[in-house]
Amino acid sequence: MSKVLLILHVLAAVIAIGPVTVAASMFPAAARRAYADPGSGLSVPRLLNRICRVYAIFGLAVPFFGLATAGSMRVFGDVWVLVSIVLTAAAAGVLALLVLPGQNAILADLGAQPPSEPLTAGRVAMYTGVFNLLWAVVTVLMIVRPGSTTGA
Ligand code: HEM
Structure with a gap:
């Protein structure tokens, strides 16, 4: 039973967290391009935001x-399990309360005439970096399992 649950757990991590990481990391550059060239449209930052929301x-x-x-x-x-739970909750909080609202604010601003850039793409990039770092640390914890007595 544990093996089936572990497979589902790792599959979910790869399939869901992977796309969020890539799309969220690409969003700030796409937003900067949309600010620099207003004629280029919003389809790319919108798609990246949608990937982040759905896969989150x-x-x-x-x-x-x-x-x-x-x-x-x-x-x-x-x-290691308790620390992972806290860090996973922190990563979810950063994504739900900082990264996604930051992306939404930028998209709303880009849609306004003229855009005023109230929240810089750099700040959203920083939030995304914190999110990526948090779950990367959790992944290391899952593998190293400091203090575990259940084997290597
Ligand atoms: C509530 C938070 C979490 C809990 C309670 C949890 C729990 C666990 C447990 C019990 C295992 C089995 C470890 C073993 O084989 O002895 C595991 C493995 C694993 N977890 Fe998590 N996990 C959490 C979050 C995450 C996150 C956020 C990621 C990555 C995005 C992740 C990635 C992995 C990976 C890759 C493994 C396989 C490690 C291995 O067997 O060597 N986990 N997790």
């Missing part, structure tokens, strides 16, 4: 199956 929802499967795997393996009390 799929991404909820990662902690869901992660918690189920931890329960099934009886490792819930382990420090």
Whole structure:
């Protein structure tokens, strides 16, 4: 059972978090291009934003199956699991409260005439960097599992 849950957990991480990472990382440059050349249209930043929003929802499967795997393996009390839960919640918070609203604000601004660039693409790039770093640290924790007594 643990193996099935672990497979679903890792599949969800690869399929959902991967696209969010790529699309969110590409968004600031696409926004800058749209500001620099207003005639180029908004289809690319809009598509990247949509990928982030849709795959962020799929991404909820990662902690869901992660918690189920931890329960099934009886490792819930382990420090690495508790730290992963906190860091995953922090990553989700950064995505939901900073990255996505920042992208939405930029898209709304780009749609206005004339755009005023209230929130710089650089700031959204910084939020995205924090998000990427947080889940990269969680991935390292998942593999290194400091303090784990259940094997390498
Ligand atoms: C609520 C947060 C999370 C919990 C409770 C959790 C729990 C777990 C558990 C119990 C395992 C099995 C470890 C083992 O085989 O001994 C695991 C493996 C794994 N998790 Fe998570 N996880 C969480 C979040 C994440 C996130 C955010 C990612 C990456 C985006 C991730 C990626 C992985 C990977 C790649 C493995 C396979 C590691 C291996 O078996 O070597 N997990 N996770």
